[in-house]
Structure formats: C-alpha cells, structure tokens
Amino acid sequence: MERITKAGIQLLALGIVVATVVLTQLKNQSTKTSNTDQPASAINTVVRQDSITSLPVCDVKPGSIYDGDTIRVFCNGQEKKIRFACIDAPERKQEGGIESRDFLRTLLQRGGMKVRVDAVDTDRYGRTVAELWVDQGMGLELVQSKQASAGMVWGYEAYKSDCKSWEAIASTQADAQAQKVGIWASANPQPPWEWRKANK
Template identity: 40%
Template sequence: MGNALRLLYSRCFEHTTAGDSDSLGPHGVSSATVGVSALAQDLFHFDITSQVPEGLSKHVVSSKKAQANWYRKLVDAWKESKPPPKNPEEAARLIIQTLERHQKADVKGLLAFYGLPQPHALVETTFEPPTSLPEGVRFELHTLPVDAKAVADGDTITVYVSTSDPRESSFVPSHVHAAAVQRSEARSRRNYTEADALHQQIIDSGYRVINLQNEEVLARKYRIRLRGIDAPESKMPYGKEAKNELTRIVQGRSLRVLVYDEDRYGRVVGDIYCNGLFVQELMLKKGFAWHYTAYDKREELAIWEKEARAKRVGLWASSNPEKPWEWRKDQREGR
C-alpha cells in the first residue's frame, strides 16, 4: 500500500515540477495535479504515522479524531481501488463514496482542501459497459495504458494492443517477430544503434516495443476514432480544451474498445470505455463534442448533447459555436 501511494505521488510530483513549476499549489505541485498527488502523499504519510495533514481543520468542522477515522477509511478504499485514482474527478469520487455517511460540510471541506471537484461539479454517468458484444461490433480491443501524447484531438486516440492478446498473436507478420528478437539480441550486446534501426523497422510496420513496468512488450498500433461524436479541431475554438479533456480521461488507462468500422483515413471507429465509463458520454456531457448525427443516430448521444447545451458547459458557453464538419468543409474550399 505504502509503495503504491509513494510511487503515485513521486510520479505526479516529477511530472509537475518538470513543466509546471510556475503554478505550484499548497502541497508543492501544480494546480492541475494537486488533488491526486497531495491526497496520495497524505494517505502514504497517514499509513505510516496515523497523523492527518496540518491545516485540514481549517476546512472541516469535525475533530482530529474524526479526521483520523476518515483517513483510515480512505487508505482502505485506495487499497481496494483497481486502478487507483489518476485524475481529480476519480480522486473526488473516491472521497465522496467512501465518506458518504459523514457530514456533507466535512466532505466538501476535504475536497476543497485538495482542490478537487465538488459533488455538484462531477458529471453523472448512466451508460453501463455492455457485458456481451452489441450488434455490429466487428471485434474488441483491450489496450495498453494510453500515453498523453497519443491523444490527437477530442475524438481521436492512438493506442497499442499487446501481441500476446489471442486475437493479435495470429496477425503479427513474421518479419516483425524476427525484428523484435534481433532487437532484443542487439540490446543484450549493447549495440544500441542496431537495436534502434530494428525498432524503426518494427514501427514502420505498425508495431512498437513498449516498456511496461520494466518489461518490454511488442504491441500493435491502432488509431481510434470515437464513434458518434465530433469534437472541435485543434485550430478551432475549444479544440485545445476538448483534447485536454480527452487526455485527462484516458491518460495512463487501459481502454476497452468495441470496433464497428474503419474510416477512409485508416482509423478504426469504435466505442471506448475507460475505467467502466463510456468516454463518448463524458465528452458530450462535458460539452466538448457534438453528437455526429450524420454517422450515428443513437438517441442517448442526442440527449447527452442536449443536457450540455442546456447547462451551457464547455463549448456551449459560446452562443453559436462553429460545427467541426462545417469548419473542415470551409478549410477544404479555402474559405
């Protein structure tokens, strides 16, 4: 338990101090990650010392004894969560669910102490992951953890699937297998120039060797287009925000992808589930995507977009946001 908390905290701290040192929060990390990293640090500290963090009493109404009770419960909840929270919303949900029987003022104060979203700010999701493959699904993917750089925009992600997956193992070209073996041998001889050249051959074939928990994994590359939604392009208003939101949802997570089709750009088109949540539902309810009615007629997607419009969240804060398909048409026609 302690090692897991320490590892998470150290990773968050290293990430923020590398690029966000100008916006450090009260726990010495940036405002973007203060909640998760600080909570991890304090749980690790409590697990060793049984001491709650200094300054918490200014944010809550209950005694130090009660606070210690909360932290014992949170330590246990963190232990049981697989995987543990990696973003502010997940950390907030863990606190809210764990302390649901405690005073609302204390829960809100604890969230405020860590800079985490308040209960009213969390998006409630309703769509359950299917237990069997829905009609029209061609195949299912289970990806390796997603890197932040793999998110191209608010509706496109590059993912990798291990070739140890039964479906993938039968499709790996023989020359890719051979190059992977030769690369491993070259690295054992410390001939890194040869190893890098062999890895480039693997990459050119649509694969990559990924280091995962100190183990090298040969994986196949897929570009995923989120089915049924269309997010603002990167150069459009809210394009950066849509990309950042999708990154926040999937970064570091393994995804379940139900593939329905392939588009003209070679991307597979599918529904994505992350940590039990339907990603398209989150993007629509947060107001960072349109329901792409030209290609998808699902009523629930239309309802989720309508909810975001009514709340004027995300891009709907603008009175007349430009539709991405119209923006792309204008770009093609040179307008």
C-alpha cells in the same frame, strides 16, 4: 375505561414509532438515489463490467492524443489509429479544440491510459472507428458520452446509424446544451464539419 385509554395510548405511540421508521427509510432511499454525480440521462454510460469484458483492453500510446476524437492505441501488440465513433470534436485550431483535447487527455489518464475498444467500422483513411470504454473506478464508462456530457464534442448525427450508444450520447449532449457547458457556452458554436469546410 382507564385500561382502554392506556392501551390506546400505547397503540398510538407504537404507530408513531413505526411511521417514523418507515419515513426515515424512505428518505434515506431517496437521498441515495438523488446523490449521484451523474445526470439521469447518463445512467446508460455506466455498465456492468461483465457485459463488455470481451472487448480488448488497449494501451493508449503516449503523446498520441492530438485532438478530442483521435488517438493511437496498442492492442495485442499491434498499433492502431482510432477515430471515435458517434462524435466530432472541435479541430485544434478551432474554438474549443484545445479544451476538448485536454479534457480527453485527463479522462484517459484517470483511466490509467487503458481503454476497451468496441470497433464498429474502418474509415476511408484506414482508421478503426470505435466506441471506447474507460474505467475510472466507477465501472466502465463510455468515453464519448463523458465527452458529450462535458460539452467537449458534437454528437455526429450523420453517422448515428453506426453508433450503438447514440441515445446515451444525444441525451448527455442535450444536458450539456441546456446547462451551456463547454462548447455550448459560446453564443454561436460552429460544428467541426462546417469549420473544416470553411478552412480548407
């Protein structure tokens, strides 16, 4: 009887140790998953670098970031004016316009003033309409989605058919709206296309 009791106690102790180890590992995995500085909806904004390495790397022209959705770049020695696909930023004279521009400047500076350009169209002004990718040390991230996540731009729904990453942008914008960040902190934010019509 004494042997059975000792054996039972040893098995019970072993079971407790195993259970503790398993629970600790599960807790660590859960912590690693939740300790990300990006919302779950932004997962698609970070991609493996090898999936877009074929895109040209372009240098942002110094002093060319005039607003939140237009820049000039040098690609293979050629200067191009880029209109950001998928989004519309507040105009410079509009509420939030300067903040949107400054956010973009900071974002691109952190990426070494280099972007990967995924051209989707050419607009009526001859600008290259493109999705842009920047590497700030966490892998390549979609510039437009970063802007939407910070509440610095509107997703341009009228042109979403030309936008490969529309779902990621719409999702990050919804998060920004819910958190009332950037332009969404205003009680009545005015879309840029409406502001332009009213201020012709």
